[in-house]
Ligand code: KG4
């Protein structure tokens with residue numbers, strides 16, 4: 001529950017990571033089933049935590065896309081039912097717009113135009129944000145999202161899913177200049193990203209390094225703490241991880257800075273699950289000329305507070321959805 005787009009009264013997250021971890025990635029059918037299981041208790045808990053009830057709310061916001069259609073359907077259907085029962089207006093929110101608002105919840109003085117880099121397991125998108133509610137897509141990944149690249153590299157190295165947080169932690173123990181990856185070249189827009197070549201380069205490195213037994217050892221590892229991972233990860237693999245992280249961070253920042261220059265932005269908002277990355281935050285902190293904004297870690301990964309925050313300007317404009325609101329897996333932010 002969020003007040004006036006700025007104050008988080010409660011934020012309840014039902015993580016499904018354990019369910020999907022066994023399969024090495026998100027299984028769509030399991031995701032919708034878990035949403036169905038969690039949605040009623042999560043909403044109830046959000047009201048309890050905020051010490052409120054439906055009579056004190058002004059509207060109910062829901063993600064209408066983009067995303068997995070089964071999961072979106074659970075949210076949209078439940079939100080409609082709540083609106084019918086309570087008489088509250090319904091607001092449909094784009095998940096990506098929610099990520100952008102996650103930064104604005106905690107930072108009230110952001111200057112526009114701003115450049116937003118939304119970087120998660122499903123997105124690596126650059127947007128020009130002229131002002132709130134006015135977005136222009138400047139560039140995006142041609143293949144894997146950055147978070148997806150982290151997850152795939154972690155999986156092929158035997159770390160399991162999701163890989164971002166583990167690789168990020170381990171990267172600080174390696175030499176980022178040990179493995180040189182070729183710079184990514186993309187035909188066409190210089191603001192588009194590509195991470196699949198980097199993932200393939202890591203795969204080649206593992207093949208050439210003869211580390212099948214080491215990878216198998218990690219797959220069997222049950223101590224998933226930092227110490228546990230360090231025990232089964234030799235220095236040369238830590239060096240590879242640090243070099244991978246350095247390359248991803250450089251790619252992300254290079255294009256973010258280029259596009260911020262092009263649109264005359266003063267602020268750069270970095271958001272989405274990968275915004276929690278310590279290497280990315282450290283590199284941004286060393287970059288002059290722009291004011292960088294990141295959400296706190298609990299607002300960087302998927303959460304409902306960012307959706308409620310993004311709904312507030314729509315509520316002010318009376319931009320409500322009808323009961324014909326449909327989930328849109330490929331909803332585009334524009
Ligand atoms: O935004 P999010 O919670 O869900 C999506 O909309 O995808 O992002 C999850 C993604 C995963 O791919 C995860 O590996 C990545 O964000 N991630 C990270 C870190 N924390 C989460 N990637 C790199 N470094 C991190 N610290």
Ligand code: ZN
Nearest residue numbers: 099120272302
């Ligand atoms: Zn997300």
